[in-house]
Amino acid sequence: MAPPAVLSIAGSDSGGGAGIQADLKAFARCGVHGMTAIAALTAQNTVGVTGVHAVPPEFIVEQVKTINEDIQIAAVKIGMLGTAATVRAVRTALELLDPATPVVIDPVMVSESGSVLLDDEARQAIVEELLPLATVITPNLPEARVLAGGEGDTAAWARGGDPSRDVEDLARALHALGPEAVVITGGHREEVVDVYFDGVHFHSLTGERHPDGAAHGSGCTHSSALAAHLALGFPPLEAARHARAIASEAVKHGLRDLGRGAGPVDALNIAVRGLTARQPGATTPSNPPQRT
Numbered sequence: 001m002a003p004p005a006v007l008s009i010a011g012s013d014s015g016g017g018a019g020i021q022a023d024l025k026a027f028a029r030c031g032v033h034g035m036t037a038i039a040a041l042t043a044q045n046t047v048g049v050t051g052v053h054a055v056p057p058e059f060i061v062e063q064v065k066t067i068n069e070d071i072q073i074a075a076v077k078i079g080m081l082g083t084a085a086t087v088r089a090v091r092t093a094l095e096l097l098d099p100a101t102p103v104v105i106d107p108v109m110v111s112e113s114g115s116v117l118l119d120d121e122a123r124q125a126i127v128e129e130l131l132p133l134a135t136v137i138t139p140n141l142p143e144a145r146v147l148a149g150g151e152g153d154t155a156a157w158a159r160g161g162d163p164s165r166d167v168e169d170l171a172r173a174l175h176a177l178g179p180e181a182v183v184i185t186g187g188h189r190e191e192v193v194d195v196y197f198d199g200v201h202f203h204s205l206t207g208e209r210h211p212d213g214a215a216h217g218s219g220c221t222h223s224s225a226l227a228a229h230l231a232l233g234f235p236p237l238e239a240a241r242h243a244r245a246i247a248s249e250a251v252k253h254g255l256r257d258l259g260r261g262a263g264p265v266d267a268l269n270i271a272v273r274g275l276t277a278r279q280p281g282a283t284t285p286s287n288p289p290q291r292t
């Protein structure tokens with residue numbers, strides 16, 4: 001039987017650390033088939049983002065429509081969108097799907113390197129058009145502060161929003177915007193604790209902190225792993241626990257030395273697997289693929 005197929009609607013990170021590229025690695029890590037509708041292109045490396053190129057809204061819808069005509073979409077993860085026109089296209093695309101499809105929204109605003117990835121009109125459009133359709137939303141703490149209305153613009157992210165609101169207060173405010181559950185991720189806190197709120201109960205999702213890891217793409221990995229676990233049939237709280245553990249492990253194995261800036265997470269532990277393959281005596285494929 002084919003594994004569940006999970007769709008990421010998100011931006012491309014040309015450096016391979018975050019965005020669609022991280023999502024596909026997280027899907028593979030979780031044992032689901034990954035599919036993509038690319039919503040924006042970034043020219044990006046570990047140091048920063050030098051350019052963003054929007055995808056025509058009709059083509060975002062077409063990517064989702066074409067997948068949906070052929071393959072059963074078991075869950076959707078939504079990442080970087082960039083503009084309000086893109087947000088509206090994603091809303092149109094979601095309306096094509098079975099309404100029971102779980103939707104995880106990672107409201108990406110700023111890259112690890114500090115570049116703004118969402119304009120202010122788009123932030124408002126996410127609140128109005130997408131959050132009410134979400135099964136789970138996964139803002140980090142500064143994104144939660146901005147979405148909950150403590151600050152007027154996305155650039156406020158860099159200032160950390162309004163620090164006077166505690167995490168539970170923020171989770172309540174975000175839940176009131178319509179998602180079934182809220183996970184405020186903890187990568188930006190002293191203790192890396194993800195806070196889960198389903199409208200009734202709070203849960204603290206704890207685990208080790210890896211201060212020496214590499215965290216570019218941790219949020220993308222987390223939201224994709226969460227969507228994958230919903231597709232695999234886990235209830236949202238359990239899916240959030242697995243997602244925290246997988247993101248944390250990906251940070252621990254992160255490729256610190258890859259570039260000059262914030263190194264990417266490594267959900268597949270590629271570095272170690274590469275070393276293993278280069279060990280003397282390691283098995284080589286008996287039938288290597290032929291170049292044609």
Ligand SMILES: Nc1ncnc2c1ncn2[C@@H]1O[C@H](COP(=O)(O)OP(=O)(O)OP(=O)(O)O)[C@@H](O)[C@H]1O
Nearest residue numbers: 140185186187209210217218219220222244247248
């Ligand atoms: N240093 C760390 N050690 C362990 N787990 C971590 C660490 N940093 C982040 N995580 C985990 O990674 C997940 C993503 O959290 P984070 O708050 O870093 O997202 P983000 O800021 O959106 O990420 P991104 O860098 O992609 O923008 C969470 O489950 C968080 O607990």
Ligand SMILES: Cc1ncc(CO)c(N)n1
Nearest residue numbers: 011012013018019080111
């Ligand atoms: C494309 C893309 N999506 C998300 C993030 C957030 O890490 C990023 N830096 N780039």
